[in-house]
Amino acid sequence: MSTLLNLESVSIELSGNRIVDQLSLSLAPGDIGCLLGPSGCGKTTLLRAIAGFNPVSSGKISLHDKVVSSNSTQLATEKRNIGMMFQDFSLFPHLTVEQNIRFGIEDWSQSEQEQRVKELLLRIDLNGYQKRYPHELSGGQQQRIALARALAPRPQLMLLDEPFSSLDAELREILAHDVRHLLKEENITALLVTHDQQEAFAMADKAGVMYSGQLLQWETPYELYHEPTHELVADFIGRGVLLQGEVKDHKLHSAFGVIEHDDIKKHPNMLVNFLVRPDDIVLNKDSAMKAIVVGKGFRGSHYLYTLELSDTSRVLAVGPSHQPLDDGATVGIDVDFDHLVVFDASLCELPD
Numbered sequence: 136m137s138t139l140l141n142l143e144s145v146s147i148e149l150s151g152n153r154i155v156d157q158l159s160l161s162l163a164p165g166d167i168g169c170l171l172g173p174s175g176c177g178k179t180t181l182l183r184a185i186a187g188f189n190p191v192s193s194g195k196i197s198l199h200d201k202v203v204s205s206n207s208t209q210l211a212t213e214k215r216n217i218g219m220m221f222q223d224f225s226l227f228p229h230l231t232v233e234q235n236i237r238f239g240i241e242d243w244s245q246s247e248q249e250q251r252v253k254e255l256l257l258r259i260d261l262n263g264y265q266k267r268y269p270h271e272l273s274g275g276q277q278q279r280i281a282l283a284r285a286l287a288p289r290p291q292l293m294l295l296d297e298p299f300s301s302l303d304a305e306l307r308e309i310l311a312h313d314v315r316h317l318l319k320e321e322n323i324t325a326l327l328v329t330h331d332q333q334e335a336f337a338m339a340d341k342a343g344v345m346y347s348g349q350l351l352q353w354e355t356p357y358e359l360y361h362e363p364t365h366e367l368v369a370d371f372i373g374r375g376v377l378l379q380g381e382v383k384d385h386k387l388h389s390a391f392g393v394i395e396h397d398d399i400k401k402h403p404n405m406l407v408n409f410l411v412r413p414d415d416i417v418l419n420k421d422s423a424m425k426a427i428v429v430g431k432g433f434r435g436s437h438y439l440y441t442l443e444l445s446d447t448s449r450v451l452a453v454g455p456s457h458q459p460l461d462d463g464a465t466v467g468i469d470v471d472f473d474h475l476v477v478f479d480a481s482l483c484e485l486p487d
């Protein structure tokens with residue numbers, strides 16, 4: 136399969152500290168990738184290296200099979216044909232919307248510029264806003280114009296670093312969908328950095344979790360959620376808990392009793408931590424397995440309950456919004472694991 140962006144064992148050092156550590160990932164043309172991870176894990180540093188602002192200390196960054204960064208190559212940022220929208224983006228306040236969008240394509244012919252501005256404004260649903268100034272636009276509109284400005288020259292790759300972080304959650308979700316749609320329409324490959332998992336799930340074809348400069352997994356959002364290959368990914372992505380259990384004779388023994396599942400049929404005997412998502416727990420008043428409601432959070436369409444099991448371990452479960460359960464109530468539960476994800480307990484290294 137062809138790749139547009141390829142990172143091969145990239146390490147980056149800043150002021151003598153290794154910030155990114157032998158990181159590899161690739162993106163196919165037109166794909167949207169998303170990097171998640173806690174603050175300070177090196178996401179921005181990596182994006183800046185792809186853009187050409189940070190040199191790599193070892194490894195290679197290639198665009199369309201052309202090496203643009205290595206310890207012997209450093210192609211200038213302006214020669215990489217990369218569009219950028221970083222956290223501290225700002226539109227030029229003294230320029231109109233149209234002038235802002237034209238900024239990177241001023242060497243195009245007048246008619247091509249006009250055509251491109253028109254096309255982009257239609258795509259971002261802001262046709263008619265050409266003559267407005269940035270202060271006459273809402274935050275979300277400004278963000279869309281900034282994106283149009285970055286996309287105008289048709290970059291081969293778009294880098295987005297927390298582009299919606301200043302907006303409220305509802306607007307972020309709408310914009311995430313809009314931006315995905317726009318990037319797909321323009322067939323532009325993109326790499327996005329975000330703290331927000333919903334944003335990553337809404338936008339990404341491929342997503343990954345970074346910790347301390349390393350990329351722990353690089354998969355579809357579905358696989359990251361359902362089949363994490365590392366406890367830190369399981370802990371970071373989605374809501375869920377890791378419970379202790381023991382795999383014995385290809386069955387899982389835990390507070391839920393004995394569970395048989397295809398995913399552990401070939402597993403050796405060992406103590407494990409296994410992942411329990413809210414969607415693995417089914418409330419069923421007729422079930423013999425009981426749990427106690429020890430907390431609940433209203434989420435509009437549903438409640439998210441914290442349930443205590445017989446061994447005092449706690450799990451999360453979802454219940455309908457219109458029939459809330461009381462704190463302290465005893466409820467029947469079933470477990471229904473689509474995937475049973477287990478980790479060797481002796482290797483578990485969850486942060487506090």
Ligand SMILES: Nc1ncnc2c1ncn2[C@@H]1O[C@H](COP(=O)(O)OP(=O)(O)OP(=O)(O)O)[C@@H](O)[C@H]1O
Nearest residue numbers: 149150152154172173174175176177178179180181
């Ligand atoms: N110019 C620099 N010199 C030395 N260290 C730096 C420099 N820039 C960043 N760092 C350090 O590199 C680490 C990673 O920073 P980076 O901004 O890449 O993290 P991040 O994952 O993007 O965080 P956030 O999500 O908070 O934006 C941090 O510990 C930071 O202090």
